[in-house]
Amino acid sequence: MKKLLTLFVTITCFALISCAQTVFPLYTDSIPNSRQVPDEEHSDTDQRGIQRISNVSRPTLTIYLPPADKATGAAVIVIPGGGYRILAASHEGSDVAKRFNEMGVAAFVLKYRLPSDVTMINKEIGPVQDAQRAIQLVREKAREWGVDKNRVGIIGFSAGGHLASTAGTHFNHAYIDVGKKVNLRPDFMILIYPVISFADSITHMGSRENLLGKDPSAEKKMAYSNELQVNKKTPPTYLVHAENDSAVKVQNMLLFATALQKNKVPFDFYLYEKGGHGFGMNNPTSDVKWMDLVQEWMGKSGWLK
Template identity: 40%
Template sequence: MTFDRRSFMAASLVSGLLAGEAAAQTAPPVATGKPRAPGLPQPTETIDLWPTDAPGMPVKPPVETVDERSADELVTDRAVYGITRPRMAVFRPDRPNGAAVLLTPGGGYKWVVVDKEGYEMARWLTARGFTAFVLFYRLPGEGWASGPDTPLIDAQRAMRLIRHRARDFAVDPERVAAMGFSAGGHVCASLSTRFAAAVYAPVDPADRLSARPFCAAPIYPVISMDPAIAHAGSRSLLLGASPTPALEAAYSPERTVPADAPPHWLLHAEDDDAVPVENTVRLRAALKARGIPVEAHFFEHGGHGFGLRKAIGKPVEAWPDLWRAWARTKGLG
């Protein structure tokens, strides 16, 4: 990939300062009134994306709220919305393999899920040597001045901050992948196709670095804003009730693939009743048309939002190992 090493070296001069401020970072989202599930590693480290307020703060900022949707005392299923302090929860492996993955969980742009597509995947990755960063991005329907660019702004900034602080995490700044689920898959695909878009004003040396992922894995992703196949809820919250055809095209990653997009790994279940499999089919075709390396897996059964926990006992359960085998062939880890 194209990477400005001179910029990285310059930016890393102040990374120690950022590391020293870790104690002042915003805590991970926590649901009040319910204890954490026993025995599961929880993040103890976060990275705020912005040194001050996030850009384009609404006149009446939303209030961060965490809902616990699980009635099982041993299983958590949290969702957070009203995010005004976008941040990454960091999961460090015992033996880093030098690669990192930026995770963007789903939630239909209504909220960001914490556990199912965030912490659970992060634990799987760290058990295999990857450093994982779970991104709690701002939601586009909550009044931010940047509108539909809001999640992409946070994803670009997150990728640059990981590279900026790569030495702190024993990570190779070039080997930072992206993986996203459902609407978070749209965030991932937007990042992998619009990484060079100037969607925010630089705020510090980290913003001199590339936001291009080393490789990308949109999982059962929301992709197209074409109403024929779009996830209606995500489309409405991202673009509003009556977007123009030009707006639909601008925010459909299958229509914005650049010639230098990173390699992609795609996954979808044919029986997905929330986000039609055609979303992934179209993205694969667009990548192939551009000559971008892509591997796609389509499973007969799996539904939507299976992550890790809902894939157990089905053929689709194999997907994380399939991704890891592919990632090795690309040099990720």
Template identity: 40%
Template structure:
């Protein structure tokens, strides 16, 4: 009996921490644009102790909203795109753990559960539709979620960094037909954070952006983080930075000597492990973390 009471008490104590997280399905039932009928289910598995959960076979794209403590909250929000080669989502390493860091600096985190694995042929449009819809829903719910609709960023890792870049570039592209009032909102992020982004150049050793990543005058300010010894070439970050600078768009590029790929926020002996502080400073300089009075 005592153990049952203790368990019940523990559940009551723990409940508020989870109750604050809001899950929102992106698309009304049966209206996921271009849904691949061959994808039948969603699987959440442990990769290993280091990486945590991976998610694949996503048929119901969604966002999970993580709110910071009230005494820290500054009104900014960031939609987070985990990586995984457009085949899986590194949901803890590049998702929930990132949400905790964002909450620690007063930012509302919106973790995006976008469609994977890769569709046959064009594998980027489906995830881009999900990213656009996520930004629009975040703006539509700005008042309810206590955020500023003009301080919504997009952050992504690896393939999620690619998704962040192409959504920032193509924010005004009509990738799906309007469904409801949310789709009247702008899909333009106010700033971008690309951490070891992939698939942005025409060739692996090129610094020429491919068509989907070619920046325009309306591409948001951005910061790029990469390690020089990353098997995903740092040319991706360099090319995006050069494109922004040519258009005089505020941009920062931080390439570190070592660090590899897929480290997320996990501490390592490499200098790149300090990237969250660098990104925090970038957001401060952009006025993102300053609460409006």
């Protein structure tokens, strides 16, 4: 009986690890750049089943590990969008993580702090601190989670694409306290209808205002216009956008692609004619599944072994 119970517990634990939805606090000690305030996080789900989380001040990483027999060793940190105001936690978060698991990729959904003068000392660096900490944490626990620390990528949607591209272009500046040898550079990036530029003419104004305030300096706008931060060490990138996106203009993606090309950084992209903004994994105007294209790109690029 005792052996059967032990076997049951072992199988149950393995099943839990396989579906892998363990939630880790992003920081084990105090949260950097944070004020001591009550936790006022709120989550709601609409009629379509889309979950939105607001007032995030306690960042976490939710772990989705693929079955051991499918695991490739690749990992992706998933960053939902929401204009730096809310997090679109399901169709740009957990649903995406499960699809990566089907590909044999470990996925880690980042619930990052939303910019707030109430909860943070300097709200503009809070999200990128959390993105860098997520990269650091996944590499620290790579062996435990069956991940190759040299195949850790990042995917971001909309404002989450801005955060992902910030992590992918600002990695030489540590916004968190790390050792000298810590690698904060994502190995690859996937940017879906991303906010890239903070230039007045093409930015998503809500994202910029939520991160930098209503009247940021020219220097701040340039620093967070990530098409201006691309260099030869920027990670290989896959981009997706719709031409008729009226929320985040397609010029954001095109400017980033142009900068990648200029710096001879490998990239690929898929441009939908229609679809607007915020369609997640499934653009209802097209039969093309961009996640299938991402899987093909990751395979050709050597991230899936």
